[in-house]
Every structure is written in structure tokens, then in C-alpha cells.
Amino acid sequence: MIWLTPFGGFPLHAVSSSPAFEMKVLDPRIHEWGLPRYQTDMSAGIDLYACVDEPIELQPQAEPVLIPSGIAILMNNANMVAFLLxxxxxxxxxxxxxGQAVGTIDADYADQIFISAWLRNPPGSASLTVNPGDRIAQLVFLPIVRPAFRIVEAFSATTGRGRGGFGSTGV
Incomplete structure (x- = not known):
């Protein structure tokens, strides 16, 4: 078993209470490229690689392409979530x-993480080549609150905002 510390092997100082999760390397090239890790000691996320067999050409505004990350992570902690960004x-x-803006990885998901890659540039713009081993996304781990809900007919308090939404406080 290999334990990854937050910054490629530096000691856990400010984050000693961080949970330890399991990571499965599904693509052996990950060992050549370097295990997914935090690039600096204050990075929020670990970079994920494009584990593709040959370059993929992404076209502007085309359908998103699912790209394997070559890893699976098991958090197995209901108080945690990972966001793919x-x-x-x-x-x-x-x-x-x-392709979906933010990918949510639930704590009980234990299969390969896929990256939905989309080139948002206008039609007619240059394509983008994703090569094997390119770092194309990042995985950020956050604590999550799972509240219980009480079903009510009316809320017990009112707010100044009330029903205002989408632009109600300014654009």
C-alpha cells in the first residue's frame, strides 16, 4: 500500500486531521507519469491524467468526450465528497x-473516474489535442453536510430575500 501525502511526500503538518482514502491505479502508465498529487503544498486539488491510448482531437462545441483518469478512489466516508473540476x-x-461543469464523486463510488472533456470555444476555433498523460482535470475533496429535513406547510422564519432568485440581488 502506498500512502500519498498532500504534497508529493512532504510531511502532513497543517492537515494532520485529513482523512486517508484508498486509491487504485488502473492504468500502469500512472506510475510513469507520477501518481496524482497536489502540485504545491497549498493546492486544493490533485491533477488527473488523460489515460487515453492515442491523442484525442476535441472540436469546439462538439459533444463531450469521456476520458478515463486511470484511477479509482474509495472515500467510504459519508461526510466527504469529491468534485471533479x-x-x-x-x-x-x-x-x-x-461537459457537466462540475462532476460529483460520491463517497461510495469506487469505480474508475472519468473526465467529461468539452471544448467550449466558438465553432470555427482551433481544435485541442489531448495527449496520453496530459493533466486535464483536478479532483477536490470537501466535507459535506447531510441535513435531515422536516416537512412543513410554511417556513418558521422569513428572510429579506424571500423568493428572489436569479439576479434578484443584482447582475
Whole structure:
């Protein structure tokens, strides 16, 4: 068993209470590229690789493509969730985002994580090539609150906002 510490092997100092999850490496190339890890000691997410056999050409505004990450993670902790997010540089500079904006990985999901890759650029823009081993997404772990609900006819309190939604506080 290999234990990953938050920053590629640096000691757990400020995060000593962090949970330990299990990671299964499903694609042996991950060992060559380096296990998914936090790139700095203050990174919020671990980068995930494109575990594809050959380059994939993403076309602007085409259907999203599911790309295997080569790993599976078992959190097995009802108080945790993982969110699959775009890497900020690729999203901003190249237009590579997730097809569903944010991917939710539930604590009891234990199969391979797939990345829904979508090129948001306008039609007619350049395509983007995703090569084997490219870091194309990040996985961020967060604590989650699972409240109990009481069914009511009317709420016990009112707020100043009330029913305002979508732009009700300004655009």
C-alpha cells in the first residue's frame, strides 16, 4: 500500500486531521507519469491524467468526450465528497472544461473516474489535442453536510430575500 501525502511526500503538518482514502491505479502508465498529487503544498486539488491510448482531437462545441483518469478512489466516508473540476489554466487559455461543469464523486463510488472533456470555444476555433498523460482535470475533496429535513406547510422564519432568485440581488 502506498500512502500519498498532500504534497508529493512532504510531511502532513497543517492537515494532520485529513482523512486517508484508498486509491487504485488502473492504468500502469500512472506510475510513469507520477501518481496524482497536489502540485504545491497549498493546492486544493490533485491533477488527473488523460489515460487515453492515442491523442484525442476535441472540436469546439462538439459533444463531450469521456476520458478515463486511470484511477479509482474509495472515500467510504459519508461526510466527504469529491468534485471533479476543470484545471483553471486549460479552461481559461484553451477552453477545455468539463461537459457537466462540475462532476460529483460520491463517497461510495469506487469505480474508475472519468473526465467529461468539452471544448467550449466558438465553432470555427482551433481544435485541442489531448495527449496520453496530459493533466486535464483536478479532483477536490470537501466535507459535506447531510441535513435531515422536516416537512412543513410554511417556513418558521422569513428572510429579506424571500423568493428572489436569479439576479434578484443584482447582475
Amino acid at each position: 476543470a484545471r483553471s489554466g486549460l479552461g481559461h487559455k484553451k477552453g477545455l472544461v468539463l
